[in-house]
Amino acid sequence: MKQGPWRSVVLRVAGFFLLWVVLTGTYRTDLAAGLVAALAATWVSLRLLPPSIGRVRPVALARLALRFLRQSVVAGVDVARRALDPRLPLRTGFVVYPVGLPPGPTRHAFTTLMSLLPGTVPAGLHSPGALVIHCLDVEQPVTAQLAAEEALFAALFGEPHGNG
Amino acid sequence: MADFLLVAASFVLATVAVGLVRILRGPDKADRIMAAQLLGTGGIATLLLLAQATSVPAAVDVALILALLAVFISVAFVKKGVIRSQMEGA
Amino acid sequence: MALDAVLAVLVVGVAVWTVAARDTFAAVVGFVAFGLLVALIWVRLAAPDVALTEAALGSGLTGGLLLGASTRLGRTEAEATGELPGGLLQFAAATVSVLVSAGLIALVLLLPEPAPTLAPKVAANIAATGLQNPVTAVLMAYRAIDTLLEVMVLLLALVGMWSLAPDHLWGGAPGRREPADPDGVLTFVAQVLLPVGILVAIHIFWVGSVAPGGEFQGATIFAAMWILATMAGLANTPPVMRRSLRLLLIAGPAVFFAIGLAGFAIAGAFLAYPADYAKLLILIIEIPLTLSIATTLALLVAGPPEQEPQR
Amino acid sequence: MSLALDALTFLAVAAGGFFFLAGTVGLLRFPDTLSRLHALTKADNLGLGLIVLGLLFQMEDPFAALKLVAVWLLTLLAGGAVTQLIAHAALGGRSAGVTT
Amino acid sequence: MSIAILYGLCSAVLVGLGLFALITHPQPLRKILAFNLIGSGVFLLFGVVAHNGAAAGFGGDPVPQALVITGLVVAFASTALAVALLLRLFQETGRATLQSDD
């Protein structure tokens, strides 16, 4: 990761600049102002989150995004089904999930994703390496499913993931 | 099309209204905290529909602010409304 | 129209909740919801500039402020419900309120429609300001003096608020310091969202000359993001005697005054802009003004100095 | 062409509205705070996504379309992150009675 | 009924509600909330007037709209100062009431 920081600075500036173009494009994009805005946003972003996460693999990202889109539809449908079913089929409860990702932004990115996945909302830490997950249906194979998601997520950075 | 989008906006707003009644009644603070989330998402949907139906592109910017503000308010709710009152034993 | 009916009923309903809720926290939550809904009304009334302000300032920052207060007061507020006024006062208050409402309803129905309007005059003169957003033209050109004095009102509110500090805390930082939790979710929220928020704030500010937006709305988002950072423990408020803070606070109005006074010489009147440079000069004013307003708003939420000054 | 696009918009927006409705029903029927949180987050975010999808078919300006997507992504990100905070708050910041 | 009249009625009701709350609620914080409700009602009336004044290609008269923005900022400053006073009062006395002790 020797040239890592610069790479990620450039990537962030580019990303924020793109966002600027998207936001102001409807009116009249002013690129000079956009560059200033992107630099400001990057500066804040670098101060809060120094570039330390290695490089992201585009293929893995695409795979994750696709899976995520599908899963968020499943999640919505799942909730809708349970809510509209006259019998209200809920078996709520908590599950402890041992997470392999290191604490910090990476893990939180994963838990953020998790809270949009079907049936799960992370609700805190049980112990340093174990998340408390609230489930709508504890009879689903929640742990296995989460492990699969985590594997996909970990593949993003090319890291071996810690959990089954 | 505009009429349909307006009807859709009214519908979304109506569902938000009903949800809001439920949430405001509590009983937990955590229930009430969800109001910002509910109005954030529902309000954004309404605004986006309105922006298209009435050709007010600026409504999308309002939606953008709503998305940011929903986070701000939720964090304030959680941080100031719940965590502190626990620290102070209320 | 169906939409408007739903919206009107909903807004009034939430307002009733805000008034009637026993629990102050619940009332504040109701008020925040109320503000977000009023922002929708402003969109319906073809006033997106106001909608942006209402959502960010009227609902967002005000909500955060009241929420902090309701929590700090905590149990005392609950106890205070014991001192509810007698039935007679309630009845009298209800009578007065109903009369006022009824009178206003009558007046609303009496208001001429179409109303007398300054819109044509705004349109006829907008070229001289170099702006395309008529609301910004009113705020920065036609009624610039109101805007200037209003920023002074904000600053005075801050001076007044600071003056409430106990003497031994003067010079300390406002508000309480929040503990940082580097591995917490809140930190993550701030890490990801703050830069995006900054970008959005600049966007809202920047488009203000051509489209809805402007310095107040942009500044409010800046302030909200700053407060988010302090709530996450990622930043602390600066001590009130720090010179750079003071300069940041006055930068906007000072530049506004400077260009306004220069108007005597270069454009023939206080707060007048020479037609060819109007847009540029307004931009030069707006940039520091946004920063000053943002700082002031954030510090108004933070409150009087509560941390021991470092000697 | 325009008719087909209109039909797609109609379908997607209607579906979006349906999920908002489902979310609200969930809010009303689910028995505890955390379950209601599920209903709110998942159903409403999907509803918003579908409405954005529907509106995309009406967009002439590609920037405007991308902006809608950006708003949706921001909402998702924000919603996902804040949901954890609320869940944590609902538990009162303590570890829950846990069944594995 | 035009939307201007609908929201005009809305604004009248809000002013009345806020006034009622301002008079009857003994807690200062609720009074501050009530003041904000009245403020919203008054600002909405500006919005209605602006909407009625749509002309020259503008969806509304920009002058009252700009005035509302100024008003909202001032209302925020008022709320902030009032809250600060209230919290200081609470710190000093442990109570948050305007009732006099003597």
Place this chain on the structure above:
Amino acid sequence: MIEPLLMPGSATAGGFLLVLAVVLPVLGVLLSLALGGRHAERIALILMPAGLAVAGATTAAVWRTRAVLQYFVGGWYPPLGVAFRADGLSAVMMLVTGLLICGIGLFARVQFASPEQGEGRAPFAFWTLLLAIWGGLNAVFLGGDLFNLYVALELLTFAAVPLVSLDGRAETIKAALRYLLFALLGSILYLLGAVLFYGAYGALAIVILSGRVRAEPVAWAAIALMTAGLLAKAALYPFHLWLPPAHAGAPAPASAILSGLVVKAPFFLVVRLWFDVMPGQPQQAAAQILGTLGAAAILFGSVVALRQARLKLLIAYSTVAQIGYLFLMFPLAVKPVTGHPWSTFAWTGGVVQAISHAVAKAAMFLAAGLIAEALGHDRIARLAGIGRALPVTVLAFGLGGLSLMGLPPSGGFVAKAMLLSAAVSEGQWWWAVVVLTGGLLAAGYVFLVLARSLADPVEPLRLSATISPGRQAVVLALALCAVLLGFVPLRPLELLQIGRPV
């Protein structure tokens, strides 16, 4: 009708003075905030003569040209732009304000002396807020636009409220909060009226409104709401609840500003509304209500003042009473039997009352501050001997009291005599009874204080602080001004008539 809206340099000669009158103090606030520490005091002291000079120059210009000075800010004409206007009334109010601020500022140098090093909370806040009040007052007196006046009123409120709680005691914080809540209600009612005017007539500029306003429900409602809001800010009975604790609790120089000047701003605006925005409309019934409230304030305030145990509270309740006199102007001047409303004795008397009360009350509050500082308390029952210890201060208090009672020679005498003769000539003798009764009651509470002060102490008086002659001299000078106002020949009162609509 096509009118050029943007016209560079479009102001009457000397119009820039109006801008300076507002801008100088406000710039001072900015500088104080930026530099902090001792600079806040220095900036205030430097700006005081400058501001007074601007007020003097404005008055001179109005007097010389016999016309309204005006300035179109940014070169934009109303209704789109905002104009500052100075008629005779504005000029006089500005001049009095300038004089009082200078006097009070000199007086406050000891009490709010800046520390040698660093920044003191109270001095920093006091000097900054003093300048802000000055700017706000000038903006109110010069404002020609209802919304600009709203912002000016808010500027004043935000500067005045923190002054009340400057010493940080719990009861003053409570008083400040109550003051703020009343003031906010007042502002919002004022704003509600303003939007009704705009909605009905499409303008906020007073000059334009006066030509467009018709006698119809919208206008009545607007003016009623605005008047009600301003009464709450002016603390007219029954909206007086907030005033006594706030004015009595504030530090003496702050009390002097608040009682002498700040409550006059909303009164000034009521005068503007009634005589400039809606001249010549049938308002006699409404004016009777205002007069009745004024009468109630006189009687209630004076009686309660008599029963106070603390000197500063007594003076504060006397303010409640004296504000009442201001509003006797309305029933007597709105529809005079002969002549214009503003050429009546009542109108002039009301304005003279505002001025003379400002000066007299400032002197009395400052005197009370010195007495409290010397004794360490302000209990009236334990004042004995102070007359011998601080004779100049007690003399100043007595001279100020002369004006409150309405005895010659004093500004108060001129004012009350004018009100009396107006009551007689208008055939509304009942107001005369109120004026005379109020004078008797004022005599009662002033003599109560003087008698106690001049009495021999039971045990030798021990002063907890020595008071410098310089501060006593400032107070005496102010009190003498209040007396001198009684010698002013009637000629300068013509100044008040300049710029009145004909």
